[in-house]
Amino acid sequence: MAQSRFSAYISAMITEVGHFALILAFLVAIVQMIVPLIGAHKRWTGWMAVAEPAAGAQFALTALAFGALMWAFVVSDFSLRLVWLNSHSAKPMLYKISGTWGNHEGSMLLWVLIVTLFGATAAWFGGGLPPTLRARVLSVQSAIAVAFFAFILFTSNPFLRLDTPPFDGQDLNPLLQDPGLAFHPPFLYLGYVGLSMAFSFAVAALIEGRVDAAWGRWVRPWTLAAWVFLTIGIALGSWWAYYELGWGGFWFWDPVENASFMPWLLAAALLHSAIVVEKRESLKSWTILLAILAFGFSLIGTFIVRSGLLTSVHAFANDPERGVFILMIMGFFMGGALVLFTLRAGAMEAKGVFGLQSRESALVVNNLLLAVSCFVVFVGTMWPLVAEMFFDRKLSVGPPFFNAAFTPFMVALGLILPVGSVLPWKRASILRAMWPLRYVFLLALAVGGLAYAMQTGRGLIGPVGLFLGAWMVMGVIVELLQRTGRGGDRWGRLRRLPRADWGKAAAHAGLGVTMAGVAGLTAWTxxxxxxxxxxxxxxxxxxxxxxxxxxxxxxxxxxxxxxxxxxxxxxxxxxxxxxxxxxxxxxxxxxxxxxxxxxxxxxxxxxxxxxxxxxxxxxxxxxxxxxNWIWIGSAMMALGGLLSLTDRRFRVGAGAAKRRRETVPAE
Known part of the structure; x- marks a missing residue:
């Protein structure tokens, strides 16, 4: 009995320490939001230097709070209201741990933990950034953390206690007691929240009034990391929906599924647009706008999941008051960033010019297709809410709309991707670029034609999907072979290609494999x-x-x-x-x-x-x-992103930037 009381006392102490750490992290975030920003404006080195230790302390304190909450779930401390509502003593240990984030309050604490993790990472590894830009990036990142710390502490406190602890808990939602769902939210949040770094870089650049090739190089790894995590998270969620719900499908165009898919589309567009900024110093305004919108759609996703205005099989909360708070956060950051974008648009003059037939133009088309497809998903997701609020009509927008409206853009993207990848920068000839791909195109057509001939009484979606998959995969192979040139030792040159080239090849081929898998599953089930x-x-x-x-x-x-x-x-x-x-x-x-x-x-x-x-x-x-081609393709895309992240040119660029950095004098 005494041992039980002692364990309960220790557990209560750990919980209180976690709550106190969360409040301290909130206060540190406020300091980090204000002091380095003023320092950057005044060029005060000491004030700017506050950002780095503050970012580390903010992450450490938030990690302590999250660890304390996880401990409460592991030991089944039912004096904590959140544990009582979302756990049970008989639950397997994996689901006790995942129960930490399998609810609204715990998942928001994970959300803000990842915000602080990215901020701390930027502080620790951002030595190559100019001091003023670095200070502003960390201040903007901390401002995001401040907003969500306030949201947690004032509306969604995970450390609320019960006066009389019950004997046992009410258990976690059984649908969430699954390995796929145990790891799905953390990866999604790493992607969602990872886009906050791109947003912070964009707003910091707008404040400084300068966007150049170095900025494009700095923002790409953060966006790429977020996109990789989102890819893994979406694939895990899709796999879970396939085998767990028992409905036989992998994707239902559910509002929560769409909430993660829309930022993924915009992050993909941002990645390709940042390449143009880095290589050609063009598309600056568009790239900044994409960085703002990508994180904005992450906030929209958070609103959809937690407001209760749109129903879903795996929404976290149904509380309109919390939804209003998130809507205010979204309005502040999105509205403020867009106003700043409007004021600073004239300072982002493009330097590089390019012809209509060029890789830059192909990337512009790529961006437009991804952005418009995101807009289509957004309209389909939000239209039932708009119809009910303004027209007093209850509507349901389901798979038929999304399949009909979204698919043409993906088909167009698959068609142009192999051609755009081999086009030269600045000026090119599409016919000349297509010439090495002529046999690949005919072979892909033959694959699609064979599929059409073998099926009976079915539509074109299966054959078209196999054609696109073959076209994209074989197009990648041709592009890699072109990079090796002619003559002896082609295999040696192939092995020595930069990792970014291999990453790009794996990601593009993975998209083709996934398209073929989706089409085959849809057409021939x-x-x-x-x-x-x-x-x-x-x-x-x-x-x-x-x-x-x-x-x-x-x-x-x-x-x-x-x-x-x-x-x-x-x-x-x-x-x-x-x-x-x-x-x-x-x-x-x-x-x-x-x-x-x-x-x-x-x-x-x-x-x-x-x-x-x-x-x-x-x-x-x-x-x-x-x-299984769907999951294989998703894994290839994620692997491609990881390969690109390890490319030596990112590290060399960072070091070069560090050597060129101008020392800002103290005043």
Missing amino acids: IDDIRVAQIDTPWQVGDYEFTLNDVREVRGPNYLSTMASVTLAKDGKKIADLQPEKRFYPVAQMPTTEAAIDYDLKRDVYVVIGDAQEGGGHTVRVYIKPLT
Whole structure:
């Protein structure tokens, strides 16, 4: 008994220390927001120097607060209201830990932890930046942290206590008790919040009134890191939706899915636009605007997930008052940045000129396609809310709209990408650039034509997707071979290509693989639902299924109805599948656990339903071609981004900038 009281006392102390650390981090963030900004304006070296230690202290204090909250979840401290609402003593340890961010308050603390992490990283590794720009970047980054510290402490405090601690908790949402969802939010937040650095660089450059090639080089790694994390996070969420919801799909154009997809599109556009700023000192205004909008759409995503105005299967909160607070934060940062952009637009004169046929023009078209596709997703996501608020009409905008409106832009992007990648800078000839790609284009057409000839009574989406995938992947191969020139030792030169070139190749090829996977899955899925009897085989496509038995199984914190289904083809057994229907007694919530036989060419997906009065169980089967190409392509895109981040030229550029840095005298 004494040991139990001592443990409770220690846990309470750790929690209070975490709460105190969160308040201290808020105060440090206020100092970091104000002092270095004034120092940069006055050219006071000492005041600017405050930014670096403040950024480190702010991150350390926030990490301490987050660690204290995680400890409360790990030890099941139900005196903490948040733990009581989102945990249970019988829950597996992985989900106790992920429960820290599997709720509104904890996820917002993770959000601000990542804001401070990026700020601290910029302080630690930003030695190559001019002192004034560095101070302003860290001040703007801290201003974002101040806003969200205030939001947490005044509306979403995770450290609120209960007067009488209950014996046990109410458990985490069973849909979130899954490995995919355990890691999905942290990666998404690293992407969402990572775009805050691009925003901070943009606003700092606007304050200084200078955007040049060095700025483009500095902002690219931050944007690339955010884009990589977003790619991983979206892929994990898509994979989770595929196997966990039991609906047989990987993407539903859900508002929360769209909330992460829109910043991803704009971050991709920003990456390509920053290249033009770095290489040619053009598109400065557009690149600054993209940096503002990319983070702005991250804030819009935060608003969608937490305001309750748009419903979703995996929204965090349904509190309009909190939504208003986030809306005010978004209005302040977006409105202020856009006003500053308007005032400073004249100072961002483009230096480089380029012809209509050039790589710069191809990148402009790339940017327009990505930006317009983001706008299409935004309109489809927000239109139901607009219709209800202003026209008193309840509307539902679903996959048919998004598929019809979004797909043409992606098809156009896939068509131009291989050509744009091989165009020279400044001036080019499209016909000359296309000439080395002529055989690749014909081969890709043959792949699409073969797919069309082999299918029966279906549309063009599958063949077009395979054509685009083949066109983009083979276009990447041709581009790499062109980079090696002619003559001997081509393989040696290929191996010595910069990592950024290999990263670009992997990312572009990954996009092609993903497009082919999405198209194949969309066009050629076979769906069958029936009442299956024990030991009675049935046929779906080329496969034979047999329901062997259905039994009750007890899990660590759930009850399961588990089926055993044999999968065979041509009389040969392929796999034993065990789909489940789980029921979580504490949360009083059921979930569906699909059983999937994975293969590079197709997935066989089985879902068990309810028992029927006349005997047997409802069983739903999907045959889903090329599904795993989606995840393979996503992994290739993320790997491409990581390869580019390790390119030596980033480090050399940073060192050169550091050597050129002008020392600012103290006053």
